[in-house]
Amino acid sequence: MIPLFIALLHAGGVLPLGLLQRLDDVLYDARLRATMPRTLDERIVIVDIDEKSLAEVGRWPWGRNRLAELTDELFERQQAALLGFDVVFAEADESSGLKRLRQLAQGELKDQAGFAERVGQLGSSLDYDAAFARSLQKRPVVLGYYFTSDREGRTSGLLPPPVMAREALEGRPIRFTSWNGYGSNIEQLARAAPIAGFFNPIVDGDGVVRSIPLLAEHRDRHYESLSLAMFRTLVGLPAVEPGFPRDGTVSRSYQGLESVTLRLGQKTLSIPVDDRVAALVPFRGPGGPAGGSFRYVSAADLVGQRLPPGSLKGKIVLLGTTAPGLQDLRVTPVGETYPGVETHANMIAGLLDGKLHVRPDYAVGYEVVVLVLAGLTLAFALPLLSAAKAVGASVAVLAAVVGLNLWLYLGAGLVLPLASALVMVLTAFALNMSYGYFIESRSKRDLANLFGTYVPPELVDEMVKDPDSYSMAATNKELTVMFCDMRGFTKMSERMEPVQLQHLLNQVFNRLTDIIRANRGTIDKYMGDCVMAFWGAPVETAEHGHLAVKASLEMANAVRRLNEEHRVQGLPEIGVGIGLNTGMMCVGDMGSQVRRSYTVIGDAVNLGSRLEGLSKAYGVDIVVSETTRKIAGQFAWQELDRVRVKGKEQAVAIHWPLAPADWLEPAQVDELKVWGTFLRAYRAQDWDQCDVLLLNLRRMNPKKYLYELYSERVASMRLLPFDPEWDGATNFETK
Template identity: 65%
Template sequence: MQSRLLHLFRRHARRTAVTLIPLAFALLHISGALHLQVLERLENIIYDTRLRATMPRTLDERIVIVDIDEKSLDRVGHWPWGRDKLAALTQELFERQQVALVGFDVLFAEADGSSGLANLERLAKGPLRAQTGFKEQLARLAPTLDYDALFAQALQGRPAVLGYYFTSDRDGRTKGVLPPPALPTERLRGLPLRATSWGGYGSNIEKLANAVPAAGFFNSVTDDDGVVRSLPLLAEHQGKYYESLALAMFRTLLGLPEVHPNYVSAAPQGTHDTLHSIVLRQHGRELALPVDDRLATLIPFRGPGDVSGGSFRYVSASDVLEGKLPANNLQGQLILVGSTTPGLLDLRVTPVGRTYPGVETHANMLSAFLDGKSIVRPDYAVGFDAAQLLCAGVLLALALPALSATYAVLLSLGVVAALAGLNLWLYLAQGLAMPLATVIVMAVLAFALNMVYGYFVESRSKRELAALFGTYVPPELVDEMVKQPENYSMQATSRELTVMFCDMRGFTAMSEQMEPLQLQALLNDVFSQLTHIIRSHRGTIDKYMGDCVMAFWGAPVPTAEHAQLAVQAALDMERAVEQINLLHRERGLPEIGIGIGLNTGTMCVGDMGSDIRRSYTVIGDAVNLGSRLEGLSKHYGVRTVVSETTHSQVPQFAWQELDRVRVKGKAQAVVIYTPMSPLDTLSPARASEISTWQHFLAAYRAQDWTQCGTLLTDLLHNAPHSSLYGLYANRVQALRGQPFDPGWDSATSFDTK
């Protein structure tokens, strides 16, 4: 098995190398040495498609979005609203609706001066400072006109979370007050974490920031194609790590557990540490939230988004302010206050919508936290990608060159389906967004290059091979040859083969009696039948020479049983001629005879000839002997004459030895035979006749003419018309009067071809 695989590899080494080219480029891409932007775009397309296909599209009744929508702006007024209205909104949510948590996806970076309190205070210190009772009235009214204080009072002591944002301002401009870091530096190992880093921020005024237990940033991560697919859970600013709005709300809901790092490696690596997850710890209990190398997680969108998306319930902020909702209608629910109004610029491009409300991205993250589900691209994604590339690439490179086009398509589709299935399972069952685009493109390109190489290079050589050998070799042998075209060529080689010469008897007489066209048709018909028999026994047609056909076995496709196939072909050709003669007698046409000579030996086979005309043929002494044997068939009165080398390789046939002969051009005598039939079909009478004949030959070579005469009498009695027995009867008669010759080898010499 191992040697066979090694042979296949060597045979298809070039095609395998070509198939490995996409793998090499793919590995360069994922290593960062070669940046192929098209693969990154395709990866995003695959991720977005998979996300949309697997979204639950169900309503999460735990989370409600209080929407500052067009209706609210129309009824309450343009944004920003006075903080007194926000205080009233907060009071309504906590007191009358009994909600569990409120998060604000809006920013309160400026003090609210809409009440005019600041102007009144300036008047009290200026033009109206002498006005009797003005200061006293202002002191009584101030608490009701300090809208920021009213809002802060409404938030105080309640599970409310404010939002803010970070900026990448080079000047590091800041505004408002940041909350305490969620992950203090003393919980780190002395190295900064790999995280999204920001230079500036815009946060809430101090009075409001101090009134809430937590605040979180509402920044998202925009990919290179402008699409928001993930939200960072932690972000870095001046060496400190702050939490997102969704994480702040989730921690507030849990009672603000501590945030701890869960490192990828046991010891710091390089200049930064990398986290596998962040861990929330409280009262001995832990909850891990997986993150990627940016301390972010992919947003597990529930549906297409917006009021009609069906993922979350939307309530108009004006309806809450005006008390239109029944009491306790939102009891126990988690509230996110945000806006879907285009004018407030909180719409984002996401995989599930081009104008997706930013507030709903945080709702999706909060929903995932509550369900204990997340989607993350882990730190080992590159290693996983390299592993699947190597497995798929090597498999295709080794297997595709050895497969037919149909099986190559099936294998490639199977590999792609297996990779896609594994990727989908990891996504759905493990929450892992593993790369897929690169390996899919690699597999497709590997298949395409393999097919192109096979068609334009290997198929061309196969077509050339078929064109070269198609007129000589049976189609089934050509089919075998094109499977390994590199093993066959027209170059001359020496090997053991079996050659056949078949001559048509009576051709001269027929040419005198028949019209040329009639003779041509008869000759073509006979040669067609004989050629079909030769090719059906894996023989190669060498050439047609007038009324003679020459063929050989064992080349170009090596065949161990070439001698047996040639003998069987000769016997089938004899029977075919008998059938042809039956038809000729019925049609009044002249009968034909054939003489066949077979010899096995070492011959030179290859493309030979001149610059003008060449052919695939055999030459050599063994070929010449085959030709001489064909000429002896008429002399011995048999149809087929076979040399002793051919006879020795076909023991499964019954043979009748003919003679020892010394043909022209050969000093050494050879024994010749004629095939009778397969041993298992030989009749007892025929077997007895052959046995008697062997005794005769022994007596003949011993020069025992009396015994020869006795045995010949028996043979001629059973076969009175045998030309062979008649030939030897004449020889015995001529030799009877000669003295015993101790140097006689009984060989018959022939001086003509």
């Protein structure tokens, strides 16, 4: 709820956060750039007072005679439909010298015969302002001017007539952009072309031009922008009226207009505006002659009549500049040196298309509703969800907020606040995760710390999802235990340096431990050259027997590969003996106050230890009990014997896992069939058949020690009389 409360304070203007406003601007800029059409608008042409023009015609300002020639060229030879000036003619043009000549005719040269008369004859040709005024008269021309704000409220030139009377606002305190000074065109030109518009943009707090006021206020009178004035000229100069909300639900103290309405007879056109009676500039693409949004024509080419006649027929023409020295380059969302004249071209294009994006007057209400819905959803949902689901819920809310905002932007042209909702959602998620980490996950971290040294990280990750289901308290469970002992370790310890022996032992343990952990096993302890592990606790695993057998096969193969490396390096080879048993065991945290460990105890554990010792006796690397074999499955087995180990009266069958069941070759399958027949003959005390079968087995696999062992047994037992009480088991009295 904290992020929601702060976001609502920002939205309501109680605690405005400049960072969120800047972020909203950045998001708007990104949306604008992503959705710009980036196509050429052939209706509008920009006549550019560029560097080329300054080099050919001369530095600015040019003589008004040049501008008169340029105007005549545009309307007479090029047949333009409308001309707008993004420059102001605030001072009289004295470049012809006419003023000085008149002073001389009335002063020191007044007695010069014919001088005053000659000056009078030259007056019409040397009065450049008059010539320019004549070229503007009765033509579709819109002049430009600017407003200023300073302490003294300086003014110059003649303003055009206001386009909307104060009385039309019905006393409502509309928040117009207001200025107290202006710089307009000289009276002679202003009367020749009475339609004019200001070209001031609105510069946001970050110095970026994003919008232009369509109407502005000066001394309680309301004037139109250059782009609106040109649009009105194109559509027949309709009257300008304020557009109030129509449903009558808004009080008279409401400080905004819904739109600027243009009325021509019975026809009306509503242009949506924001609370400053401004509209966002609908930028079409990157600016400048290479931007591709509008055609640029160098003013020098027009002055020099290098453009074919009729090239601009029916075009809307804007006269402006891209020359850096004339300081009409703006920072905009689509460029840091964007020609100011092109902002007006974009606005005119947007007015013609009826596609102006606007920040509506109800943006605050929209922002509050979105914040409340999204904030309450997260406030009530996040505490009830797991971390993964909390991420999903936050992403879903974020996607809904962004999706709704983009849909309104693309479909209705509405620019609505987004930053506060985004920051609120992300902050709420971050706080929830932080709370979960620092408060709720304490028990999970304790559990992870407790089991982390025994259990693979993957199992710890499963445990922390439901820490209450796990503890170190002792309990009885069916588990599978493994004892793995290295063969030849004692002999190696006598021949190797301690450090070298330590390195070798660590190398072996690292490989074996990685395999155990990869198969979800829990390391119980290391005992000299032996490692003990078990499966099925603390995380219950239904296939604990299968995983234990799989791990034992991989460990045996890993030792074989390690021995190949040792042979290359000249190091001693090692052997391995592994015993596996499944049964009920007591598992839990056991030990003294000085030292404790998470371990297993019980008869089933002792049997697993005994089986590991039998691996050497049978010449195999893995010995598995019958109980483990039954639950493991999916492997090819060779039964080794039935044994009765020390401390156990019950005989148990022991097996050797050869490989996964589908890995056996046909010859191995045949060998196992013969071996099964041999065991039946062996337990039936049919020694003659045993000899024949063993002969065949030793031919199939002459290197297998198991067949040599049983050959010796058969030879010994042949000397004994037939024993009807013998169960075929072998007794082992040593551990």
